[in-house]
Amino acid sequence: MRIRTAVWLAALLLLLGVGAAVNIPGSFLGDGSAASGGKAGSAPGEFLPDFKVKCLDGSVFTLSEQRGKTVVINLWATWCLPCVAELPHFDRLLAEHGDTTAVLALHSDLVTEDVEAWLAGRDYHLPFAVAEDRVLTDMLGGGDVLPRTVVISPEGEVLCNAAGSVTYEDLLRITGNGS
Amino acid sequence: MNGRTKKPRPRLSLTRRMVQVYTAVLYNAHVRGWVMGRIYRGPLKTVCVPGLNCYSCPAAVGACPLGALQNAVAASASRPGFYVIGTLILFGLLFGRVICGWACPMGLIQELLYKIPGKKVKKGRVTRGLSWVKYAVLLIFVLLIPGYYALRRVPLPAFCKYICPAGTLEGALGLMLHPNNGDLRALAGGLTLWKLGVMIVILAACVFIFRAFCRFLCPLGALYGLLARLALLGVKLDGDRCVDCGACVRVCPMDVKAVGDRECVHCGKCVEACGYGAISVRAGKIVLAGSAAKGTEKGRRA
Numbered sequence: 001m002r003i004r005t006a007v008w009l010a011a012l013l014l015l016l017g018v019g020a021a022v023n024i025p026g027s028f029l030g031d032g033s034a035a036s037g038g039k040a041g042s043a044p045g046e047f048l049p050d051f052k053v054k055c056l057d058g059s060v061f062t063l064s065e066q067r068g069k070t071v072v073i074n075l076w077a078t079w080c081l082p083c084v085a086e087l088p089h090f091d092r093l094l095a096e097h098g099d100t101t102a103v104l105a106l107h108s109d110l111v112t113e114d115v116e117a118w119l120a121g122r123d124y125h126l127p128f129a130v131a132e133d134r135v136l137t138d139m140l141g142g143g144d145v146l147p148r149t150v151v152i153s154p155e156g157e158v159l160c161n162a163a164g165s166v167t168y169e170d171l172l173r174i175t176g177n178g179s
Numbered sequence: 180m181n182g183r184t185k186k187p188r189p190r191l192s193l194t195r196r197m198v199q200v201y202t203a204v205l206y207n208a209h210v211r212g213w214v215m216g217r218i219y220r221g222p223l224k225t226v227c228v229p230g231l232n233c234y235s236c237p238a239a240v241g242a243c244p245l246g247a248l249q250n251a252v253a254a255s256a257s258r259p260g261f262y263v264i265g266t267l268i269l270f271g272l273l274f275g276r277v278i279c280g281w282a283c284p285m286g287l288i289q290e291l292l293y294k295i296p297g298k299k300v301k302k303g304r305v306t307r308g309l310s311w312v313k314y315a316v317l318l319i320f321v322l323l324i325p326g327y328y329a330l331r332r333v334p335l336p337a338f339c340k341y342i343c344p345a346g347t348l349e350g351a352l353g354l355m356l357h358p359n360n361g362d363l364r365a366l367a368g369g370l371t372l373w374k375l376g377v378m379i380v381i382l383a384a385c386v387f388i389f390r391a392f393c394r395f396l397c398p399l400g401a402l403y404g405l406l407a408r409l410a411l412l413g414v415k416l417d418g419d420r421c422v423d424c425g426a427c428v429r430v431c432p433m434d435v436k437a438v439g440d441r442e443c444v445h446c447g448k449c450v451e452a453c454g455y456g457a458i459s460v461r462a463g464k465i466v467l468a469g470s471a472a473k474g475t476e477k478g479r480r481a
Contacts, residue, residue, distance in 0.1 A: 011201060019208040022219055022240050031221035079250060079334045110220060113254040118332070134220060144217050144354075145363050163362040 031134065042141040042150065044158050051136060053106065053129040056116050061127055066102040068154050070175045075137055075148040077108040078118045082165045083147040089168040091124045097177045108143045109133050151175060191447040191460070191468050195281055202230065203284035205240075207349075212237030216357025227263065229270045230283030231399050233343070235350030237357070244270070245321065245343070245399050249336035252325040256332055267402060275410025276403045279393060280444030285345045286393055292385040300388045307434040309395045310442055316342070317398035338398060340370070347378040389432045393444065404441035412462045414438055414445045414469075420457035427453055 021029035041048050052062040063071065074090050076083035087105065094103040105124075107115050109131040119128060137143025140150050145163040151174050153159050160174050171177075206228045209219040218237055228241040244267055251260025270278060279286050293299075300306070316338065324337035339346050351374060355364050384391040393400055407413075416427075416438040427438050427449035435442045438449055438458055450458045450469040459469030 015201070015205050015208065018205065018223070018240060019210070022209045022221055022223060023211045029221050029223050031219055079253070081334050084333060112250055113257050117257050145366070164366050
């Protein structure tokens with residue numbers, strides 16, 4: 001009986017400990033996500049806070065340095081099939097309209113394989129970056145639902161921020177590059 | 180006096196129910212996820228829980244072993260999934276399908292659904308035959324399809340995508356029903372409808388058929404079942420005490436042919452039914468429950 005009681009007591013302590021640790025963002029098991037989701041500034045009509053992120057090719061993408069161009073940010077992941085399927089559209093957008101449009105392909109901080117190795121052998125010319133943590137993807141509107149496309153006007157205003165697949169024609173229309 | 184006395188609930192089944200509830204709560208301790216409508220992504224999420232519990236459940240604190248296995252297969256073109264495969268083999272060798280009977284939230288949900296009054300389908304040759312389908316599900320949806328697409332460098336966790344009712348119930352509904360997740364709801368389409376339909380059919384079947392998903396479709400149970408005879412912990416038969424009366428197989432709600440085989444989820448009903456003390460819950464040679472002293476001299480084999 002004593003062993004049984006001790007086991008249940010230990011189990012209860014484990015449950016309370018895990019429960020407390022995972023629910024407190026700053027704790028050693030917390031995931032750092034802000035209570036509000038950290039999305040302020042990411043909705044259409046708002047202005048995203050400036051950010052910079054190091055790309056896999058060594059360059060640094062800074063949002064404020066893209067003023068004057070339409071900025072398209074694609075949140076994607078190697079484990080997300082629709083994301084993988086639509087990457088060529090962003091590659092083509094940059095190739096055909098790079099003079100008026102800046103593009104960033106930002107991989108989710110949830111990495112299940114080497115992104116650089118995954119990209120090797122695939123002929124993309126986009127700037128690719130991998131988010132270090134959830135903070136940047138949360139700021140862009142949330143990286144839990146992928147793919148996500150954020151389009152920002154040359155003046156810095158968010159024009160579109162939506163989850164879901166896009167076609168090349170969608171991108172042309174949203175960025176104003178369509179005929 | 181003409182009255183019915185309610186049979187006291189055997190201690191083993193009560194303990195098992197308590198462990199089921201405990202593990203379901205432990206696997207889903209991220210209460211904040213329900214409040215915020217988003218999943219937990221802290222360090223614990225890289226650890227697989229032993230039972231079927233969706234990674235995308237807002238409350239989940241660990242990874243789903245099946246989801247992790249499919250993603251490992253999907254990424255196998257670039258690196259082998261040693262961590263996931265090793266974890267699953269370890270779970271299987273230590274606990275086998277004790278996980279199914281004691282530590283799987285989906286198993287608990289199915290058993291609670293079965294308590295809903297209604298006509299109950301008895302097990303037989305047909306259900307025994309259907310128990311092989313889960314091996315086909317394991318082979319095709321967890322291994323072959325993700326593996327084939329991995330060669331084409333395309334991620335496709337087919338069981339998660341097309342079948343898993345735990346994913347639909349915990350992940351899809353858990354996230355989509357939250358007010359904050361309008362962008363997720365906007366993505367709902369044909370595949371969402373398919374998954375909802377599959378989930379409803381499976382959950383409805385569980386009302387009439389004991390553990391219908393577990394017995395016929397769950398690839399995780401199939402996987403652990405392959406290691407059933409090797410597992411350290413579980414319900415075991417003492418051959419010296421057994422008189423082959425068959426009471427254990429008759430009382431078993433699963434499609435077993437023998438105690439502790441690949442279909443046994445170690446619920447312990449046979450422990451309570453055996454009149455010869457031949458069945459007990461053991462960890463190796465240590466008896467945890469069930470009395471080896473229950474048998475009489477008459478019950479021992481010559």
